[in-house]
Amino acid sequence: MLYYEMTGFMPGHRPDGDDDAIALPDPSDSALLLDFDGTLVEIADRPMGVVVPARVPDLLSRAMDRMDGRVALVSGRTIDDLETFLPGFDGNLIGTHGAEARIDGTKSQTQDIDLATVSRLQRLVDDFAALRPEFLVENKPSGVVLHYRQAEEQAGLAMKFMDSLACASDGFRLQPALMAYELKPEGVGKDVGVRTLMGLPGFAGKTPIYAGDDLTDEAAMDVAQGLGGIGIKIGEAETVGRFRLAGPDALVDVLEKWLA
Known part of the structure; x- marks a missing residue:
């Protein structure tokens, strides 16, 4: 679950x-x-x-x-x-x-970002994805995303890996998304x-x-x-x-x- x-x-x-049931307020x-x-x-x-x-x-x-x-x-x-x-x-x-x-x-x-931690997380996710070419990595200024849209059967593996990184990284948390897991700053x-x-x-x-x-x-x-x-x-x-x-x-x- x-x-x-x-x-x-x-x-x-x-x-x-x-569509007709969506009543929106005046623009x-x-x-x-x-x-x-x-x-x-x-x-x-x-x-x-x-x-x-x-x-x-x-x-x-x-x-x-x-x-x-x-x-x-x-x-x-x-x-x-x-x-x-x-x-x-x-x-x-x-x-x-x-x-x-x-x-x-x-x-x-909008807030101070620990760029050293961001860089470390991006490097680790890049290394992980290099072993699994079906995964796609998207680096962002404040974190990193692991996409598994091309490997839905590997979703559990992606979640476990990204969750382990989040648990080991103070100030960052795991953000589940559709067909992806992202590491981003808390707050x-x-x-x-x-x-x-x-x-x-x-x-x-x-x-x-x-x-x-x-x-x-x-x-x-x-x-x-x-x-x-x-x-x-x-x-x-x-x-x-x-x-x-x-x-x-x-x-x-x-x-x-x-x-x-």
């Missing part, structure tokens, strides 16, 4: 999945907070292999205009990755699960990022709408709903979200209608 819960595939509560009273992979774009076999449909930047541009800039991405991606995939988006960004931020165009690290999370965004001038006092697909998005949805907002789960896994949609296309459809 623990394994399936950690990997995000345990079935559970199924919120309403009917003038809302803030739109969105995950990227699996939410705005389909997940790819490799992190840099995602394709951004033309309607996604168009939607973000329309939302920025309609909502006076109260649109932000909250992602496990680095800020550099997000800027690469969405070069025209000038809204706020929370990257690397909250370890990085771009607020009003200014980039920053970093998308929920913290949502609280930061909702405290900004312009965002404060508005109703947050958060959409995400991964385990890392659950705490963020919980915060958004605790602030009187709405969580939208993308995909099939168990969720605290009030609503559910099948995939990125369905989310973009809903948001396009909402902003029309």
Whole structure:
């Protein structure tokens, strides 16, 4: 049970999945907070292999205009990755699960990172993956991810290895994700990022709408709903979200209608 819960595939509560049943507050009273992979774009076999449909930047541009800039991405991606995939988006960004931020165009690290430990963890995970070429390693400024999308049968091995590193690394913890395990600093999370965004001038006092697909998005949805907002789960896994949609296309459809 623990394994399936950690990997995000345990079935559970199924919120309403009917697009027409998703009642969103007026855009003038809302803030739109969105995950990227699996939410705005389909997940790819490799992190840099995602394709951004033309309607996604168009939607973000329309939302920025309609909502006076109260649109932000909250992602496990680095800020550099997000800027690469969405070069025209000038809204706020929370990257690397909250370890990085771009607020009003200014980039920053949100907390001090033990770079020596990050480097050691990345080296160890690289060495491990060299023995298992079906695994894919993604290094980040504040940690490292081991993807097993190409080797689902090795998920247990990946979890045990990454958990052992987390247990031996003060200040870092294991973050399960869909088809991946990430080592990241304690105290970093998308929920913290949502609280930061909702405290900004312009965002404060508005109703947050958060959409995400991964385990890392659950705490963020919980915060958004605790602030009187709405969580939208993308995909099939168990969720605290009030609503559910099948995939990125369905989310973009809903948001396009909402902003029309």
